[in-house]
Amino acid sequence: GAGVSQSPRYKVAKRGQDVALRCDPISGHVSLFWYQQALGQGPEFLTYFQNEAQLDKSGLPSDRFFAERPEGSVSTLKIQRTQQEDSAVYLCASSLGFSGGIQGSQETQYFGPGTRLLVL
Amino acid sequence: RKEVEQDPGPFNVPEGATVAFNCTYSNSASQSFFWYRQDCRKEPKLLMSVYSSGNEDGRFTAQLNRASQYISLLIRDSKLSDSATYLCVVTWEYGNKLVFGAGTILRVKS
Numbered sequence: 703g704a705g706v707s708q709s710p711r712y713k714v715a716k717r718g719q720d721v722a723l724r725c726d727p728i729s730g731h732v733s734l735f736w737y738q739q740a741l742g743q744g745p746e747f748l749t750y751f752q753n754e755a756q757l758d759k760s761g762l763p764s765d766r767f768f769a770e771r772p773e774g775s776v777s778t779l780k781i782q783r784t785q786q787e788d789s790a791v792y793l794c795a796s797s798l799g800f801s802g803g804i805q806g807s808q809e810t811q812y813f814g815p816g817t818r819l820l821v822l
Numbered sequence: 823r824k825e826v827e828q829d830p831g832p833f834n835v836p837e838g839a840t841v842a843f844n845c846t847y848s849n850s851a852s853q854s855f856f857w858y859r860q861d862c863r864k865e866p867k868l869l870m871s872v873y874s875s876g877n878e879d880g881r882f883t884a885q886l887n888r889a890s891q892y893i894s895l896l897i898r899d900s901k902l903s904d905s906a907t908y909l910c911v912v913t914w915e916y917g918n919k920l921v922f923g924a925g926t927i928l929r930v931k932s
Binding site: 733735737742743744745746747750758761793795797809810811813814815816 | 826830864865866867868909911918919920921922923924925
C-alpha cells in the first residue's frame with residue numbers, strides 16, 4: 703500500500719526565499735508529525751497535528767516556520783526567508799492515532815522519504 | 823545535556839559478530855522506548871519497541887532499565903545488511919512526539 707509521500711524530494715533555495723514542503727500521510731492516519739534532521743544528527747521534532755488541529759508546535763525554531771493541515775490530510779510546512787541554518791532533511795511521519803501515555807500502546811510513526819533542503 | 827545520548831561510533835564489526843549499543847535518556851517521565859534503523863539517505867524505520875521486561879526479535883534483543891534510564895540493543899550474528907545508523911528513541915509523558923538520539927553507526931564487514 704502507499705506509504706507517506708513528500709514533495710519535493712530535493713529543494714535548493716537562495717537565502718531569503720520562501721519554500722513550501724508537502725506531506726501526504728498514509729490514508730486514514732489521524733496524527734501527522736514534522737521533524738528536522740541536520741547532517742549527522744537524529745531527527746528533531748517540529749510540530750504535530752491531530753486531524754486539522756495543530757496540537758504542538760513547540761519545536762518550530764522560529765516564527766519563520768509555519769505548518770498547516772487544513773483538511774486533516776495533506777500538510778504543508780512553510781519556511782519564510784530561508785537561512786543557511788535551515789538546510790536539513792525535513793521528515794514527515796504519520797500514525798493512526800494517539801493511544802495515550804501507556805507504554806506499549808504508542809502508535810507506530812511511519813516516515814516519508816524526506817525533503818532535502820539546501821539553502822545557499 | 824542532550825535528552826537522549828548515544829555513542830556515535832562507528833562500530834566496525836566482522837560478519838557474524840555480536841554487537842551491543844547503549845543509550846541513556848534524561849527525562850525520568852519518559853513513557854515509551856524504541857530503536858529505529860536509518861539507512862544512508864533514507865527515512866528512519868521502526869526496528870523494535872523496548873519494554874521493561876526485555877524483548878527479542880530474531881537476532882535482535884532490546885532491554886530497558888528504568889532505574890538507570892538506560893536502553894540497550896544487542897545484535898547477534900551480524901549481517902552485512904545490518905549496516906546502518908541505529909537511533910534510540912523515547913517519548914515523553916505528555917505527548918507522543920519522538921525524541922531521538924543522534925544515532926550509532928554500525929558497519930558490518932565481510
